[in-house]
Amino acid sequence: MKVGIMGGTFDPIHIGHLLAAESARDSYQLDEVWFMPSHIPPHKEAAGAAGKQRLEMVTIAIQNHPSFRLLDIEIARGGVSYTIDTIRELKKQYEHIDFHFIIGADMVNYLPKWAKIEELIELVTFIGLQRPGTELELDELPSFIRDKVLLAEMPLIDISSSLIRDRIANGRSIRYMVPKDVHEYIVRSGLYEIHT
Numbered sequence: 001m002k003v004g005i006m007g008g009t010f011d012p013i014h015i016g017h018l019l020a021a022e023s024a025r026d027s028y029q030l031d032e033v034w035f036m037p038s039h040i041p042p043h044k045e046a047a048g049a050a051g052k053q054r055l056e057m058v059t060i061a062i063q064n065h066p067s068f069r070l071l072d073i074e075i076a077r078g079g080v081s082y083t084i085d086t087i088r089e090l091k092k093q094y095e096h097i098d099f100h101f102i103i104g105a106d107m108v109n110y111l112p113k114w115a116k117i118e119e120l121i122e123l124v125t126f127i128g129l130q131r132p133g134t135e136l137e138l139d140e141l142p143s144f145i146r147d148k149v150l151l152a153e154m155p156l157i158d159i160s161s162s163l164i165r166d167r168i169a170n171g172r173s174i175r176y177m178v179p180k181d182v183h184e185y186i187v188r189s190g191l192y193e194i195h196t
Contacts, residue, residue: 001031001096001097001098002028002098003031003094003097003098004025004032004099004101005034005101005102007038007074007101007102010035010058011165012054013057014161014164014177015157015177015178017035018065020104020129021035022065023129023153023154024102030067031067032068034068034069036074038074038075039077040079041080053189055072057182057186060179060182061178063181073089082115083120100127102126103126103127104128104129104131105130108138109136109141111145112141121144131154136151164177168192169192174186
């Protein structure tokens, strides 16, 4: 069984995340994609929404896709979410699954700086999502990493979670940037609004 893992804070999850997961799934015939919200990512500030809220938004966003699943392992564990710790745990639980870790093109060139990358690259294959106009210099990566990176193309969608949070804080619409049910959840919960 081939499973893609889509990590991130998902603060909030948006259509770019869903399109990235579907592009990877379609390009490499993944059986499933597991969305894995991080507790505290090592390279970003802490999320604006609580872990429980981010889990709920992901659940809502993926509910109608038969191959998308939610994985709460990092939020349940707490602390800083290092990919190597999570993958070690998953490989123990699911010995026979062939894991593929889905990342944006911008993160591919950053892979040599990931914690314990030498061990991690033995446990997973990376799928780097290329957007139109993004140049990836795979030749500049060490060969042990380069050999475990697959590339998949996805349409250019210039949406980020920070853009969505900023728009909400400024009273602007995020309609169609997030799935309809996620939009309703955000409005109902008053998430990301600035209270003065």
